[in-house]
Amino acid sequence: MTEFFQSLGMSYEWAWAVATLAGILLIALPLMLAVAMIIYVDRKVWAAINLRRGPNVVGPFGLLQSFADGLKVFLxxxxxxxxxxxxxxxxxxxxxxxxxxxxxxxxxxxxxxxxxxxxxxxxxxxxxxxxxxxxxxxxxxxxxxxxxxxxxxxxxxxxxxxxxxxxxxxxxxxxxxxxxxxxxxxxxxxxxxxxxxxxxxxxxxxxxxxxxxxxxxxxxxxxxxxxxxxxxxxxxxxxxxxxxxxxxxxxxxxxxxxxxxxxxxxxxxxxxxxxxxxxxxxxxxxxxxxxxxxxxxxxxxxxxxxxxxxxxxxxxxxxxxxxxxxxxxxxxxxxxxxxxxxxxxxxxxxx
Incomplete structure (x- = not known):
């Protein structure tokens, strides 16, 4: 990735810094999305084992429940x-x-x-x-x-x-x-x-x-x-x-x-x-x-x-x-x- 940014005319130092930042974002952002979804999966598995329905209201099949909870705590x-x-x-x-x-x-x-x-x-x-x-x-x-x-x-x-x-x-x-x-x-x-x-x-x-x-x-x-x-x-x-x-x-x-x-x-x-x-x-x-x-x-x-x-x-x-x-x-x-x-x-x- 550093070579890619160097090909855009950046110096090696700037290319390395931007490539590292891009790599961090490529890990952190999908990870946060994954955390939101596995909380939903967690609740669904518990519900299924306990013969309950789990999150099923916010979004299709309740998929947006974690995001609704996140918005609630944010506000x-x-x-x-x-x-x-x-x-x-x-x-x-x-x-x-x-x-x-x-x-x-x-x-x-x-x-x-x-x-x-x-x-x-x-x-x-x-x-x-x-x-x-x-x-x-x-x-x-x-x-x-x-x-x-x-x-x-x-x-x-x-x-x-x-x-x-x-x-x-x-x-x-x-x-x-x-x-x-x-x-x-x-x-x-x-x-x-x-x-x-x-x-x-x-x-x-x-x-x-x-x-x-x-x-x-x-x-x-x-x-x-x-x-x-x-x-x-x-x-x-x-x-x-x-x-x-x-x-x-x-x-x-x-x-x-x-x-x-x-x-x-x-x-x-x-x-x-x-x-x-x-x-x-x-x-x-x-x-x-x-x-x-x-x-x-x-x-x-x-x-x-x-x-x-x-x-x-x-x-x-x-x-x-x-x-x-x-x-x-x-x-x-x-x-x-x-x-x-x-x-x-x-x-x-x-x-």
């Missing part, structure tokens, strides 16, 4: 509690939303279709996802209310706990792929399963890691059954209790952008990303981004399915699962996988 008054720390109170949703968007910079949508194809893309994702807890903590503390503060304390412990096991799960993927680059991780999955299936999920050593990664993604994004930070029966509405209007909407947008990110990471790390499910030549005629979006939508459906059917954990159960189950198992599998790869000469072949 509402922003109310800041008198006892709140106003600066941090306003900054918290901005931090949450910005961090949620920043993580998409290294996501490869197809071969070569990525804003920043850096060699440490997976580390970047892990680092950025760790920052999302700060928006929640800032909101809980700045609200100067006990329920948001309790929610912020829960969120910090919950997200840190599951990031540890996620880190070891990602180490297992990196051991097999031999790289932290997300595009290279996708290509390493080509024909991995019995020589015909694109994906790590059919590997007996990596399938348990995917199951744990999927559950950890639910905990990392505070989705049911791990939505202890927003438990309305205990915390009114959690860290969002004192927020209204667009400040509340930014939390909502950031939350669903993170959910989409985790769904896409499931597809990229374990299900072959933009590659078709089967390593069969005719399937490659379908654009890679279509395969990636279909896989992402499948995982989002699973997120919604879990939310509509699984009861909420108690907080002690949540922490026990993270520290006493996922952490030891992920450590054991790091040893098993590295031992297997050394015994089979995988590292020697890669070198």
């Amino acid at each position: 509402q008054e922003t109310i800041i509690p008198s006892a709140a720390n106003k600066g941090i109170f306003i900054l918290a949703p901005i931090v949450t939303f910005t961090v949620a968007l920043a993580a998409w910079a290294v996501i490869p949508f197809d071969a070569g279709v990525v804003l920043a194809d850096i060699n440490v893309g997976l580390l970047y994702i892990l680092a950025i996802s760790s920052l999302s807890v700060y928006g929640v903590i800032m909101a809980g503390w700045a609200s100067n209310s006990k329920y948001p503060f309790f929610s912020a304390m829960r969120a910090s412990a919950q997200m840190i706990s599951y990031e540890v096991s996620i880190g070891f799960i990602l180490v297992c993927v990196v051991l097999y792929a031999g790289t932290f680059n997300l595009s290279d991780i996708v290509m390493a999955q080509k024909g991995h399963g019995l020589g015909i299936v694109n994906g790590y999920v059919f590997n007996l050593l990596l399938f348990p890691m995917w199951v744990m990664f999927f559950i950890s993604c639910l905990a990392e994004t505070q989705r049911v059954p791990f939505d202890l930070t927003e438990a309305e029966s205990e915390l009114v509405a959690g860290y969002q209790t004192e927020y209204s209007s667009m400040s509340f909407a930014l939390f909502w947008l950031g939350e669903y952008a993170n959910i989409l990110l985790m769904c896409m990471l499931n597809a990229i790390l374990f299900f072959g990303g933009w590659l078709p499910p089967i390593d069969w030549a005719p399937l490659y005629y379908v654009p890679g981004i279509i395969w990636l979006l279909l896989k992402t939508f499948f995982f989002f459906f699973m997120f919604s399915w879990v939310m509509a059917t699984v009861p909420r954990y108690r907080y002690d159960q949540l922490m026990r699962l993270g520290w006493k189950v996922f952490l030891p198992i992920s450590l054991i599998f790091v040893v098993l996988i590295s031992g297997y790869l050394m015994a089979t000469g995988h590292y020697g072949a890669a070198a």
Whole structure:
């Protein structure tokens, strides 16, 4: 894209800056539209499982319901509690939303279709996802209310706990792929399963890691059954209790952008990303981004399915699962996988 703008007579510096801005908009604008639509899908899936109709009034089949909700919060008054720390109170949703968007910079949508194809893309994702807890903590503390503060304390412990096991799960993927680059991780999955299936999920050593990664993604994004930070029966509405209007909407947008990110990471790390499910030549005629979006939508459906059917954990159960189950198992599998790869000469072949 930089070369295109240079061909229009721009200097390299200006061409790079405009190309980067265009790339950001090409990711951010469709992402915001996707967030609006998956909120609609979320509500429709819950309704179907609960034998209800869901949104069906605003627009054909209720498709414009999310946009109507967005317009409603946009027109509402922003109310800041008198006892709140106003600066941090306003900054918290901005931090949450910005961090949620920043993580998409290294996501490869197809071969070569990525804003920043850096060699440490997976580390970047892990680092950025760790920052999302700060928006929640800032909101809980700045609200100067006990329920948001309790929610912020829960969120910090919950997200840190599951990031540890996620880190070891990602180490297992990196051991097999031999790289932290997300595009290279996708290509390493080509024909991995019995020589015909694109994906790590059919590997007996990596399938348990995917199951744990999927559950950890639910905990990392505070989705049911791990939505202890927003438990309305205990915390009114959690860290969002004192927020209204667009400040509340930014939390909502950031939350669903993170959910989409985790769904896409499931597809990229374990299900072959933009590659078709089967390593069969005719399937490659379908654009890679279509395969990636279909896989992402499948995982989002699973997120919604879990939310509509699984009861909420108690907080002690949540922490026990993270520290006493996922952490030891992920450590054991790091040893098993590295031992297997050394015994089979995988590292020697890669070198």
